[in-house]
Amino acid sequence: MGRKNQKSKDKKPGNQIAITQVIDRFMRSIEGLSASLPIVISTMGLECEKHGKVLNDFFKKYAEKNETDGEKKYVLKLNTTNYQRFKTISTDLHRLILSLDIIPKNYIVSLISIYDAFLGDLIRCLYRLKPDILNASEKNISYTRLIEFKNIEDAKQYIIEKEVEELLRKSHVEQFDWLQNKFDIKLKEGLSIWPTFVELTQRRNLFAHCDGIVSQQYLDVCKVNRVKLDKCRPGNRLSVSPTYFDEAFRCLFEVGVKLSHVLWRKLRPDQIEEADKHLGSDIIYHLLCLEQYDLAKISSDFAINVLKKYSDDSRRRIYIINAAIAYKFSGDNLVAKQILDKEDWSASDNVFKLCVAILKDEFKIAPDLMKKIGTNNVWLDKQSYVDWPVFKEFRSSGYFLKAYKEVFGEDFENREDISEIIEKRD
DSSP states (O other): OOHHHHOOOTTSOSHHHHHHHHHHHHHHHHHHHHHHHHHHHHHHHHHHHHHHHHHHHHHHHHEEEEEETTEEEEEEOOOHHHHHHHHHHHHHHHHHHHHHHHHHHHHHHHHHHHHHHHHHHHHHHHHHHOGGGGGGOOOOOOHHHHTTOSSHHHHHHHHHHHHHHHHHTSOHHHHHHHHHHHHTOOSSTTOTTHHHHHHHHHHHHHHHHHTTBOOHHHHHHHHHTTOOOSSOOTTOBOOOOHHHHHHHHHHHHHHHHHHHHHHHHHHOGGGHHHHHHIIIIIIIIHHHHTTOHHHHHHHHHHIIIIIOOOSSHHHHHHHHHHHHHHHHHTTOHHHHHHHHHTSOOTTSOHHHHHHHHHHTTOGGGHHHHHHHHOSOOSSOOHHHHHHOGGGTTGGGSHHHHHHHHHHHSSOOOOOOOHHHHHHHHO
C-alpha cells in the first residue's frame, strides 16, 4: 500500500528501530554502488574514446603504412618531442583501459564489504533484541579485563563484539552455518540464490587476493555448493560484466533482506507488526517506486510464500497487492491476475477492491469504488493517488481524472511535492 500509512516508526525509540536502520542502510549503500557504476564506466568509456581519437590522429599525422608479406604495420617517424608525446598519449590510454577492467572488480569487493559490515551490525542488533542468547556464548573474560568494565552492560558489549569479530573472520559459507546453529533455524532451505551468493563471495576473494585468477579452492567451494561453472579452470582470470554486477547486487539485496527478516521474526515474534510495516513499506513499496520489479517480486513472494505469519489480514493482502503490481508492470500480466484470483476480495476493504479492479484493467468499475472510499481513508488519501505505483496506468485514464475531481473537488495534477520525494529516498 502507500507509504503514508505503512511507514515504519523510524523515530520511535525501541529495539526494532535499530534493526530497521541497519537493513535500510545496507539497502541504500548497495543501491548507491549499483547506481554509480554505470556512470563511472560510461565516463571512463568516453575518456577512452577521446584518448583513442587523439592517438588515431597522431598516427595519421606521424605514421606511414608499411605492408610486408601481407602484414600491415605502422611505422612512426618521430623526433624526440613527438616521441615523448606519443608515449604520454599511449600510456594514458592504456591506464584508462586497465581501469575499465579494474573498477568493476573493485565494486564487487565493495559490495561484499558492505554486506560484511551489515552482517556485523545485524548480529549486534539481534543480541540486543534477544539478550538471552548471550547466555549460550562460550566467550570468557579474564579477571584483569573484567575489572576494567564500569558495569555489566560494558561486559556484555565486550562479549558481543568478540562474537561479531569471530563470526566475520569465518568464510561466508561458515557464517551461515554459524547463524543456523546459533539461532536454531534453517536459513539455506529454499534459498535458491545460495549458489549465486557462494560464487559471488568466492569471486570477491579472488579479486581481493589474486587479481581474479581462478584457484582450485574457488572451484572446490563452488562445486560443493552446486554452483554451475562454465568451462572454468585454474589459472583463468575472471572479470565483471554489467550483467554479472547487476546479478551480484540483486543477490546481496535478496540475501540481506531475507536473512534479517527471518532472524528478526524468529527472535521477536512480538514485533511482527513492525516487521510487516518495514518489509511492506520500506522495502517492497520502495522497490516498486524505483521500478525494481524483479526484486519487488522476490521480496513479495518471500513475504507471501515463506513468512506466512502476519500481524493482521490486511498486511497479508497488502503483500498480495504489491506482488501483483510487481508482476504486472514487469510484463507478467497473467501471473499478476493469477495471484489476485487466488484470493477472495468480496469482503475486503474498498481500497483492496479498487486495487484489484485497476490491476485487472477493469477501469469502468473503479470510479464508483473511489467515491465510496472518499477523501481520507486510512489506507488511501489524496497523495496516495499521486505516488502509489498501483495507479501508474490508471492515473492517465478519463475514468480516473473524472472520479478524482468528483471526490476531491479539483483537477488531478500528476506531480509530487519535493519533500515527499526526499522522504522516500531517505
